[in-house]
Amino acid sequence: MLKFDRVTKVYKVGAFGGGSFTAVREASFEVRPGEVVSLIGESGSGKSTLGKMALRIASVSSGTITCDGTDVSTLRGHRRLKEYYRKVQGVFQDPFSSYNPVFKADRVFAMIRSEYHPGVSDAEWRDKVADALKVVRLDPDQVLGKYPHQLSGGQLQRMLLARALLLDIDYLVADEVISMLDASTRIDVLNLLADLKARGMGILFVTHDLALGNYISDQTVILHRGEIVERGVTSKVFADPRHPYTKKLFASVPQFHKKWDEVEAELRAREAADTSSQPYHLAEGQAVPSELVEVTEGHYVQPFHPRAAV
Amino acid sequence: MTLEVSDLQVYYRTLRGDVRALDGPTFGLADGEIMGLAGESGSGKSTLSKSLIRLDGRMRYIGGSVTLDGDEVPIWDDQAMNEFRYKRISLIPQYAMSAMNPTRKIGKMIAELLESRGVRFRDTRDELHRRLELVGLQRDVLDRYPLELSGGMKQRTVMVISTLLNPSLLIADEVTSALDVSTQRAVAETLVEFRDRRFVKSMIVVTHDISLVYQIADTIMVMYAGRLAEKASAKTIIEMPKHPYTKMLLDSLPEVGVKYEDKRLSGIPGSPPGLLKPPQGCRFRDRCPLADKQCLEQPPFVEVERDHHVACWKAE
Numbered sequence: 001m002l003k004f005d006r007v008t009k010v011y012k013v014g015a016f017g018g019g020s021f022t023a024v025r026e027a028s029f030e031v032r033p034g035e036v037v038s039l040i041g042e043s044g045s046g047k048s049t050l051g052k053m054a055l056r057i058a059s060v061s062s063g064t065i066t067c068d069g070t071d072v073s074t075l076r077g078h079r080r081l082k083e084y085y086r087k088v089q090g091v092f093q094d095p096f097s098s099y100n101p102v103f104k105a106d107r108v109f110a111m112i113r114s115e116y117h118p119g120v121s122d123a124e125w126r127d128k129v130a131d132a133l134k135v136v137r138l139d140p141d142q143v144l145g146k147y148p149h150q151l152s153g154g155q156l157q158r159m160l161l162a163r164a165l166l167l168d169i170d171y172l173v174a175d176e177v178i179s180m181l182d183a184s185t186r187i188d189v190l191n192l193l194a195d196l197k198a199r200g201m202g203i204l205f206v207t208h209d210l211a212l213g214n215y216i217s218d219q220t221v222i223l224h225r226g227e228i229v230e231r232g233v234t235s236k237v238f239a240d241p242r243h244p245y246t247k248k249l250f251a252s253v254p255q256f257h258k259k260w261d262e263v264e265a266e267l268r269a270r271e272a273a274d275t276s277s278q279p280y281h282l283a284e285g286q287a288v289p290s291e292l293v294e295v296t297e298g299h300y301v302q303p304f305h306p307r308a309a310v
Numbered sequence: 311m312t313l314e315v316s317d318l319q320v321y322y323r324t325l326r327g328d329v330r331a332l333d334g335p336t337f338g339l340a341d342g343e344i345m346g347l348a349g350e351s352g353s354g355k356s357t358l359s360k361s362l363i364r365l366d367g368r369m370r371y372i373g374g375s376v377t378l379d380g381d382e383v384p385i386w387d388d389q390a391m392n393e394f395r396y397k398r399i400s401l402i403p404q405y406a407m408s409a410m411n412p413t414r415k416i417g418k419m420i421a422e423l424l425e426s427r428g429v430r431f432r433d434t435r436d437e438l439h440r441r442l443e444l445v446g447l448q449r450d451v452l453d454r455y456p457l458e459l460s461g462g463m464k465q466r467t468v469m470v471i472s473t474l475l476n477p478s479l480l481i482a483d484e485v486t487s488a489l490d491v492s493t494q495r496a497v498a499e500t501l502v503e504f505r506d507r508r509f510v511k512s513m514i515v516v517t518h519d520i521s522l523v524y525q526i527a528d529t530i531m532v533m534y535a536g537r538l539a540e541k542a543s544a545k546t547i548i549e550m551p552k553h554p555y556t557k558m559l560l561d562s563l564p565e566v567g568v569k570y571e572d573k574r575l576s577g578i579p580g581s582p583p584g585l586l587k588p589p590q591g592c593r594f595r596d597r598c599p600l601a602d603k604q605c606l607e608q609p610p611f612v613e614v615e616r617d618h619h620v621a622c623w624k625a626e
Contacts, residue, residue, distance in 0.1 A: 042490035152581060182350040183518060184578035187562045194570050208491070211521075215564035215575070238566065252495040254521040256548050256565055260495060 002031040002054060002088070002171050002202060006290075007063035009049050009226075023049045024226045026063065026290040029219070031171060031202040036193065038205040038213035038234070040249075041223035047206045050223075051173040054204065055090045056081070067171070086116060089164040093176035095156035099148040105156065106144050108163045116167060132162040136192055154185040161192060172196065175206040190216055210253045214238050222246050228292065232299035242280065242301040247271075281306045311377075312478050312512040313339040313362075318374035320361045330585045331357040333536040334374065336611060337619070339479070344505055344513045346523025346544065349533035350559075352582055358533070359481045359516050361385055363401050379478055396427055400477040400510070404484040406468035410456040417452030420471055427475070434474060441470045441509070445500055462493045469500060473509045480510040484517055498526050520563065524548050529617075532556050535582050535593040538611050542618040552614060552625040555594045592622070600624040 009024040024046040031037045041047040052058040054065055056072060065072045067088060075084050092098060099105055109129050113120065120128070133140050136158040143155055151159075157177060164172055174193060178186040194216055197203055207213050213220055214234060221231040222243070230243045241247050251264045280293040280303040292300035316336050321328035332354045339345055349355040357369070362385065365371060371386035378398060384390040403409045411419050420438065421431040439449045445466040456464055465485065473480060482501060486494040504510055517523050523530055524544050531541040532553065540553040551557050558578045568575070580597040583589050589596065591606040598605070604623045611621040 042492070183520075184350060184559055184562055185581070186577065187564065187575045188577040190564070191570070191574065191576070194574075210491075211564045211566045211568070214566055215568055216570050235569070248492060250566070252492045253566055254495075254498075254519065254525045256521050256524055256560070256563075260499075260525055 001033070001066075001068060002204070003064075003066045004029050004050065004054075005064050005066070007050065007053060007065060008061045009046070009053060009058065010061040022226055024053075027221075027223075027226075027228050028063075029221050029228065029231055031204050031219075033170060033202045034197060034200045035219060036197050036203045036205050036217040037219040037221060038207055038217035039221050039223060040207060040210060040213045042208060042249075044225070045223040046226040047208075047223050048175055051090065051175045051204060051206045054171075054173055055088065056084070057090075082115070086167050087169055088171045088173070089167060089169045090173040090175065091157065091160045091164065091177050094180055095153050095160060096148060098160060099156060101148050103147075105146055105148045105151055105159060108159065109166065112163060112166050128166060129162075132165040133159075135165055135195070136162045137188070138162065152185075154181050154189060157181065157189055158192065161189075161196070165196075169201065171202045171204070173204045173206070176208070177205075178212070179207075179209070210238075210249065222249070227290075227302065229302045229304075230300065231292065232295075236296060236299040240295075240299070242278075242295055242299075243304055278306075280304065311338045312341050312343070312379060314375075314377040315358075316375045316377075318358070318361065318376060319372035320357055320365065321370050321372055322357075322368050323370050324368075324586070327586055328370070330588055331536050332361060333585075333588070335533070335538045337531060337538060337541055339512045339514065341511055342505065343529060344502065344515060344527045345541075346520070346527035346530040347514050347516045347533065348518065348520050348523060348530055350518060350582065352535070352585070353533040354536040355516050355533050356483065357536075359401070359483050359514060362399055362479070362481060362514075363395060364388065364391065396423075396472075396477070397475050398477050399479045399481070400472045400475070402469055402472045402480065402482045402485050405488065406465045406485065407461050407488065409468050410464065412456055415453055415455055416459075416467060420452070420474075423471070424474070429475065438470070438474060441474070442467075444503075444507075445470055462489065462497075465489065465493075465497060466500070469497070469504070473504055476509055478511045480504070480513045482513065482515045485515075486522060487517070487519070494522070495525075498522060502526050520548075520560065521565070532559070535588065536585055537593060538619070538621055539594070540618075540620045540622075541611075542615075546618055552618070552620045553594075553622045554598050554600055554624065558597075598624075 005028050006026045007024060008026055011021045011023055013019045013021045027050060039047045039050060049058060053060050060073045075081055113125055130140050138155060138158050143151060143159060148156060178189050181189060193203055205217055217234045220234045220237045222229050224245045230237060230246045241250055247267050251267055280301050282303050282305045289303060292302050295301050317334045318332060319334055320332040322331050347355045376383040376385055383394055424431050424434060442449055447466055451467060486497050489497060505513055515523055515527060527544045529541060530544050530547040532539045534555050540556050551560060562575055562577045564575060578597050583593055592609050595601045595605045609621045609623045611619055613619050614625055
C-alpha cells in the first residue's frame with residue numbers, strides 16, 4: 001500500500017528563499033494494490049507535486065509517505081533507492097521529453113537491464129522485452145531499433161509503460177499520461193492502465209480531466225489549492241458531490257448530451273431540495289479543519305461554510 | 311453566407327515534396343453561425359484557420375477560393391490580405407498568454423495596433439472600455455503590462471482586442487485548451503456572448519475537444535487528414551453522426567458517467583495517413599471497418615439530409 005499521511009509540501013520562493021508557498025497541505029489518502037486512484041485538480045492544485053513526492057523527485061516537507069510500511073523519505077543510499085524504484089515508477093505527460101533523442105528509444109530497456117537484470121542472458125532478455133511489449137500491445141518489429149522521432153506519442157508512451165513492466169513494479173504514478181495523445185488513440189492507453197490494474201498494480205492517476213478519472217478509477221481525490229476537498233469511492237463522489245468546489249468543477253466540465261445550463265440547474269435543484277444541516281457544515285467564523293468528515297461510507301468531504309462562494 | 315470556402319488547397323512545402331495538409335474543403339458559414347471545427351492533430355484544422363488569416367513561409371496556396379460577405383479574399387496575396395486581416399477576419403491565437411507585446415503597456419499596444427489599421431484610437435476608446443467591462447476587466451488594465459495580468463485576464467484582454475473592430479469572421483484557435491475547466495467555461499460563454507451582441511458576425515472555433523464545442527457551437531465540422539469528413543448541427547453530430555470516423559471518434563471519448571467496468575471504450579486502430587503521399591480515395595479507408603472497393607475512389611462531400619454534409623460512400 002502506498003500511503004500518504006498528512007503530507008505537506010512547502011516550496012521556498014523569492015530571491016533568497018525568504019517567502020514560502022504551500023503546494024500541498026496535510027493530504028492523506030492511500031493507493032492499494034489493484035486499485036486506481038485518480039488525483040483530480042486544476043493547474044496549481046498540487047496534484048503533480050504529490051506524484052513527484054511519491055517518486056522522491058520532490059522532498060516531503062512534513063508528514064510521511066510509506067510504501068508497504070517503509071517511510072519513503074528515509075530511504076538513503078543507492079541500493080535502498082534502487083530497491084524502491086523497482087517497486088514504484090512514474091510515467092509523465094510528455095513522452096517526447098522522456099527520451100534522449102540522440103539514442104534509440106529502446107535504450108530505456110537496455111538501461112533497465114544493466115541496472116536491474118545484469119545476469120540475464122541475451123535470449124532471455126529478448127523474451128522478457130517481447131513479453132512486456134505484448135502486454136502494452138506493441139509490435140517489437142515496429143518499435144525496436146527506432147529513434148524517438150520515428151515513433152508516435154502513443155507508441156513512446158506505451159514503451160515507457162513496458163519499461164515499468166520490466167521492473168515488475170507494484171505501483172505506478174501516471175501523471176497526465178494521455179493528455180498529449182490524440183483522441184482516437186488515448187483511450188487505448190487508458191485501457192492499458194486498466195489492464196495493469198487487473199494484474200494487481202496500484203496506480204496513482206494524476207489528471208485534470210474528470211471524465212478520464214471517472215472512467216478508470218476506483219477512488220477519486222479532488223484537490224483544490226493544495227488541499228483535499230473531497231475524496232472517496234469514485235461512484236459516490238461523482239454521483240453525489242458535496243463540496244462546493246467539486247460541484248463547481250462538475251458543472252464546468254463540458255459533456256455530451258447535456259448542456260452546461262442543464263447540469264447546473266440539476267445541481268442547483270438538488271441543493272435547494274436539501275437544506276438540512278450537515279456535520280460538514282461549518283458555523284460562521286469557524287476555521288476549516290484539516291480532517292475530512294465522512295459523508296457516507298467511503299466518501300469524505302472537507303468541512304466548509306455552506307453559504308460561502310468558492 | 312458570411313464565408314464561403316470552395317475547393318481550397320494549401321500545401322506545405324518540404325524538401326521531400328508537398329504535404330497536402332488542406333486538400334479541397336468546400337463549405338459555407340451562415341450569418342451568425344458558430345461553427346466548431348474538430349479534428350485530431352494533422353487533420354488540417356489549424357492549416358485551414360491559418361490560411362484564412364495569413365499563409366506562413368512554408369505554406370503554399372494551390373487553388374480554390376474564399377469569399378467573405380460576397381467579396382473574394384485573396385489569401386495568396388500577403389499584401390492585399392491587409393485589407394481583411396483584423397478588420398474583417400480576426401483571430402484569437404492559441405497562446406493568447408504570449409500574444410501581447412511584453413514591452414508595451416496594453417493600452418499603448420492597442421493604440422498602435424489600431425493606428426496601423428488606419429483607425430483612430432480616440433474614436434474606439436469608449437467602446438474598448440465598455441467591452442473590457444463586459445468581460446469583467448477594469449479599464450486600468452490598459453495602463454498595465456501583460457506581465458501584470460493573470461492567464462485568464464490576458465485571455466479575456468486578447469478576446470476584446472481581437473474583436474474590437476467588429477470583424478465578420480472570428481477564428482478562435484484552441485482558445486480554451488490551456489485553461490482550467492472552470493475558466494474554460496467562462497471563456498467559451500464569452501465567445502457566444504460576443505456573437506449575440508454582434509461584435510462578430512460568425513465564428514469558427516477550432517478545437518480537439520468535441521464536448522466543448524457541443525456546448526457552444528451551432529454546427530460542428532469534422533476534418534480528417536486534410537479533408538472534410540462531416541458537417542451538421544452540433545446536436546446531429548453528437549446524436550446521429552453518419553461518417554464512420556465521427557462515430558468511432560465519439561465512441562472513443564470517455565464521458566463523465568461512463569466507467570471502465572460498465573463499458574469498455576475502444577480507440578480507432580491504426581493512425582492517420584501521411585500527407586506527403588496520401589492514399590488514393592477515402593483517406594480514412596485503412597482504419598475504416600466498412601471500407602471496400604468503392605472507397606478507392608474519393609467520396610464527395612455531399613448533403614445527405616438538410617444541412618447535414620458527409621463525405622462517405624457508406625453513409626446512409
